[in-house]
Amino acid sequence: MSSAGASTEPAASVDSVESGTPSEESDALFGPEEGSSDLEARLWDLVDEVPDPHIPVSLVEMGMIYDITVDEGDVAVEMTFPCMGCPAYDMIQDDIRGICRPEAGVESVTIEIVWDPVWSKDMLTPEVREKMRESGISL
């Protein structure tokens, strides 16, 4: 938000994005970090199979998944949405729960929606951008 007195014109876009920690194998900005458990890595792979219903890339490729951690079988997924009014808001969360829950060692799945950092196109890697271009989506 703006800090100036009554200067309240909103910004059109966000240029800076906090750095994520992608794995060497992943072409997405966020992914399992060094020290992640095998289960956490498998869950990242599973969620990477969930497609964005609007765009032909996965939720992980879209940079929507910020973190996945597991504590004694309780999975915590931290994610965001590029569009706050996303009509698939609930469906996407159901898809994540549905793909994580059957995995061995998973007892529960909790999804936390966060807006910090704010999603931006800067979170798309060159490989993902190319996929989108090939599908006719301009950035």
Added chain:
Amino acid sequence: MSESDASDASDGGETDDAGTDGDGDDGDDGEEGWPEEAIELVQAIADTKFVLSQRYAEWMLAGPSLEDDIGGASAAQDEAGHVRQLFRLLAGEGREQGWLEGNREPAEFANAAPLDAASGSWTDHLVSVAVSDRAAWYLLDSIVHEDFSGLGEKIGEDEFFHLEYHDARLETLAADEPRALQSALGRTLPGALAFIGPADYDDGADPLVDTGFTDRSVTAIREGFLAYFDDCFAGTDVSLDAIDRHAPEIDEWNGTRRRVGEGEIEASTLDQLTGRKNELYRIQ
């Protein structure tokens, strides 16, 4: 706050008149909740966006051009998304989810007064959403509480386009229909100013600035709001000189509903907001 935190408040339990969950706490045991004035401010912003989404939708097939229809549909979707997140925060502060989503009387809505009634003309519609959307954004933009970290910025990205659209449309209406535009501004600006807040909340005495929830006073917000419209209509045949620009005094102002006097959304609007006629088709 997580989705699961919010859903804890959606159990349909007993609620009091303010839609709280009735256990007398802030709904977030172990953590300090927002001041009551802050909850009421965010409730008013959320309710305004709730009704805004409906007003934009009402005109999304009836605007004067295809661009207006598309713009209205997009704004309606944006506002619905903002409402979802603001209701989530309010649920974390103890407001009951069902009450938030419309299980309440029209007089319990704290929306900006210019949105109470559906507009009968395009000019009236554009002016009522323009003043209400801008006022709601200015209030939201003043919030610096950590719960809004990122959220306010994200909403601001959407609002940039809403306000840009309003700017362009107000400019063309000022050229094409100055009388109708001025008349609509005369009817709506006082309600928008009351929504922003009372004259008494200035730089020396604003309860939400004092608590650190916001970073600027109601007076500073009101001055910025009026300065925008002065600038917008400079050099046109539209003048704000004859329009009541005074903010209400605190003793006549309803701090919960952020308005002066009575007035509320129509019952038919509430039916639309809650989708009561479509309940049979609702996916559970």
